[in-house]
Amino acid sequence: MEFDVRTLDPTDPSTDPELLRGYLAAVNRGFHENRSGPEGERHWLADVRGNGTRLHGAWLPEGVYGAGVVPVATVVSWLGSLNTGSQLLDLHMVSDVTVSPANRRQGLARTLIERDLAEAAAAGRPMAALTVSEAPIYRRFGFGPSSFFSKVSVDAGPRFAFDYFEPTGRFVHVEPADLGDVPATIFDAWHAQRRGSVSRTAFFDAFVHGEWDWKGQKPEMGLRAVVHLDEHDEPHGYVLYRHGGWKQDHTVTVESLVSLSPEGELALWHFLTGIDLTDTVKATVPVDHILPWALQDRRCVKRSGPFDHIWLRILDVVASLEARPWYADGEVVLGVTDHQGHAEGRWAVRVEAGRATVVRSDARPEVSLDVATLGAAYLGAVDVPTLVHAGQIRGDADALATWAAMSDGGPEPYSLTSF
Template sequence: MDLDYCGLRHGVSKPDATDTPRNVAWGTVTEPAHDGLNFVTFRADDKPERLDGWYEAQQRGFHQGRTSEELRQHFGEHLRADDVVLRGVWQDSPALGSGTIPVATYASYDKTLNTGNTGNTGSGLQRVRMISDVTVSPTHRRRGLLRTMMTVDLADAVEQGVPLAVLTASEGAIYGRFGFGPAIFEHALEVDTGPRFALRPFVDDGSVELLEPAEAWPAMAQIFARFHEQTRGSVERPQFYEPILTGAFNFEDGEDRKLRTAVHVDGSGTPDGYVAYRPNPRKDGPARSMSATWSRSRRRRTSGSGVSSPTSTSATASSGAEPPSTIPSCGPWSIPTG
């Protein structure tokens, strides 16, 4: 099929002949498709009996451990706060087992992306379809499951008037057929803060405050909101950034007790930058080094991403759909570790 929006067309792979995708409204939809498989579209509170199995399939697909009650709680908060639409493919009659874990998963939700094109609105923010948690079991690959779920979701985005879609991909080549292409490349920098490390002289009428992550969160949210409003390529953050950046839960091993934060305030006392970091121990001595990752756009941390658009855009995008492997920073400044 082709997605046609504002006169510009982007090809999307045609579903298999046995597929029966159709446009979906914001509700629960169950579609028989492919022999012995059911495609189910739902929200977290619509089908609680499906949710635990969906969580396990997502974790298994990304080679992570089984879920815990705490992980399901925080994941559920994200699903509800960001109004996430979940898709999954379940077997009707598995040869073994209960069949509660789906053989494919997919999630999407709408946020905003700063395209830099203010037009008549005075704001460069455009709605964007965020795609996340895409998995297909090794036992059910090459059957068109991903193609069916993504085709239906992108068609729904067009119907809802959403002009862009973004995702973070470990295998970017998979998504080219849907119109996605590289948008962000990750850059890493490791700073040795040994005796020879020093900052160049600079004038700063503000100050840096070391805060506990939970204390720093209101300032971090305020700083990023201003950054997002002003910075081309910025993507609005989903809810799960709050537990990550406050150290409450990092989606890998629970509470993050090593996370540290610092906030910079200008001469008037307004927060205008922050950093969240974990000290890395040196092999030959105490912890003296810090690793940070950021994009070229004012040191905002991003991941390799793809952007697909039924319209045309040159905006840079990062989905933020997966919890970041390095800690985001935001602000045009940096500080050494003591």
């Protein structure tokens, strides 16, 4: 069967509204979410239009049984940014990859993803990113897991006590609807300073202000907001949380916690564990989270993970490698394999004073790897020796040592953004 493969522009007034509703229905079906009503459709349209999203899809051909406005496969993408550790890099963000269960294993996901990546490369976007539900699928398209997170469950009882830390500043409970631009301002400052951070989507504004609960398909009524003010009485961080209920479940679940300093983050944890009728606080945190190290009893923190989060796919080797930080001087000829061709080639990488110059080379590769492994190593979440021992990076011993010295170092990457 020849599927009807095309791209919808939700910002174009001529785009059929019924096709847009059908597209959202396919995404909800793909992720086993409830159907959206008019209000859900409004928030979704605001998000995709605010992001400048392109909606790639495959529809059954007209005239066959089941044909209509609902596509059988979807892939969406838009332009964002990634903090590489030294700058913000344009990032091609990919999401909502779905295939109808009735049309699996017909090459639809491959068709849409490869088409989308080719368009991104042609537009000069150096890097693509996504988060994955099933890990084995996306390595085939050149993506590698590049940042990770942990989940924690923190005992908020008498055992919770800091060793030396004393919180400063003050806290203010604010209705989410009244937060104004505080979350966006704080996140933008955090995004500019945290390696591995990915920019927020347009829906973030509706989320932090409690306008819409996507899973519940209704306005968010249980979300609470607290702003932390520094010694100058300026907003320094915030937390959004839900409480399980004083009769049912004395658990606080953190939905978003952002602070501009480690001390501010600990201050927010001090606040959360001090909420009345709270036994446990649950949150998603960086792999290198500071909280256990600040406590008298680190066993207050039960941790699971790490779990893979942001997967990166390099489209332009020169632009991507020259945009990240480096940690030792040296030169290596890198051989990259890429079945889609975007990053394929031999590349001379020369590092001096923390910056790289990358050019194509005709020389024999001294270090070889595939594009998915290059993406996995890009932010430093995994070091070169580990990938060498795993068989993912190969080469001459001296060149591998030089590549490791050049590449490995810097802070653990972390992203607050899922998409």
